Amino acid sequence: MRVAVIGGGRSSEHEVSLRSAASVAEGVAGAGHEVLPITVERSGTWVHGGDRLALEPAAGLLGADVAFPVLHGPFGEDGTVQGMLELLDVPYVGAGVLASALCMDKVIFKDLLGAAGVPQVAxxxxxxxxxxxxxxxxxxxxxxxxxxxxxxxxxxxxxxxxxxxxxxxxxxxxxxxxxxxxxxxxxxxFSPGIEVECSVMGLDDPEVSLPGEIVLAGADWYDYEAKYTPGAMELVVPARLSPIAAAELRRLAAETFVRIGCAGLARVDFFVEGDRVLVNELNTMPGFTLTSVYPKLWEATGLSFPALCDRLLAYAVRRFEAERVARAF
Known part of the structure; x- marks a missing residue:
């Protein structure tokens, strides 16, 4: 397939997105697909091969079969670019407009989980x-x-x-x-529990990776430097959890993914206090850098990075085709 890999963006996470997109482009190519790299500049301009792109509704995106928007933060992960890709009529990796917007808004996300009785910190x-x-x-x-x-x-x-x-x-x-x-x-x-993350992949019946425990090497908490500095964080897989907590964590990861209406992929973050599991956040487009947790957890579960990219592309096309049939345009 021809895959438009989109990186950069207008948010303060621009540089992280560029690194994630570079990794994804390598994985997509490794899976045997043709990569069409697109950079969203800080101004919001979309660029391919040095040329500014003119986007037209229903006209597709560079003839791509599917898009992989590896964008983090506002104007990328919040439903805005997802809405644009819907208008372009291009299948894309990741959650749709509503789920992307919900998960980007931490307060609304927690309000929804609270209404459903999902355990979380105050x-x-x-x-x-x-x-x-x-x-x-x-x-x-x-x-x-x-x-x-x-x-x-x-x-x-x-x-x-x-x-x-x-x-x-x-x-x-x-x-x-x-x-x-x-x-x-x-x-x-504050939660005194350990920080644990799970990678989720799929559609209505998602798969959940082995849980990974975040162990910091000197930092007081899991800040930007700890996330993106090599060696600043150790990922222990599987996380050191009781059988009760491990089962509950994976159940909540899949349940939260479906409850919010996610698609393709997500990383769900937790605090675990003994046997008590608290949902913290859900990230609809987690990092794909060399230090990022999402691909590392799938690798530990037995799925290589190119194979992971290939499956995410397949889920994007499957969802696109199913939704077009359901909407009967």
Whole structure:
């Protein structure tokens, strides 16, 4: 197949996306497909072979059979590019418009899981306008979460803009940092559990990889440097869990994937406190760099990187064909 591999993007995760896209292009080529590399510049311009692309609804994308949008963060992983690919009428790897948007919005994602009774840490949303108007009231409202807490931009990934606060003063600083990236921040209670991640792949009946435990080499928490610096993090596979926790974690990974309406792939992140498993986040387009967890977990489960890319492409085409029949255009 001819595969348009899209990397870059307008978000602060531009560089991570370029590295992920380079890895995916190599894996797609290794699986025997033709790669059509596309870079989305920071300005939002789409470029192929040095030429600016003109995109036209229903006209496809460079004659590609399928697109692999390896884009992270806003304007890439949040449903916007997925909507564009729908208009172009091109099959694409990953979740559709709604699921992508839901998972990019941490507050909405947690609200949905909470409504379904899915276990997770306590959290609160804080708007920048409210913080600027009455910071003392905001801090008072967050006291029930205890300390430490983690503060995150609501719609960003790769640990960009995240801070850990152990005092009220640090909490204020962390909120200010988060607001540099988003007008809405989420403040999450601390979990003493271990961090465990699972890779998920499929459609209505997804497969779940072996769980991987995140072990940090010196860092206090799993920040941007720990994620993307070689040697800063050790991935222990399988994670050191009780049989009860391991079974519950894999069940929740598949259930959350289906509940949100994901397709193709996702990485589900957890905190595990003994036998208690808490869902933390779901990433619809996880990293594909040399240090990224998603492909490493599948490799540990017995699936090579080119084979993984090949299966993700097949799921994209299968979903596209099924949806076109169901919509009866």
């Amino acid at each position: 959290y609160a949303a804080v708007r920048e306008s409210r913080w600027q108007a009455d910071p003392d009231a905001v801090l008072a409202g967050l006291e029930s979460l205890g300390l430490p807490v983690f503060v995150k931009p609501n719609r960003l990934g790769s640990s960009v803009g995240i801070g850990k606060a152990t005092t009220a003063a640090e909490l204020g600083e962390a909120l200010s940092t988060a607001f540099e990236h988003d007008v809405l921040a989420i403040v999450e209670a």
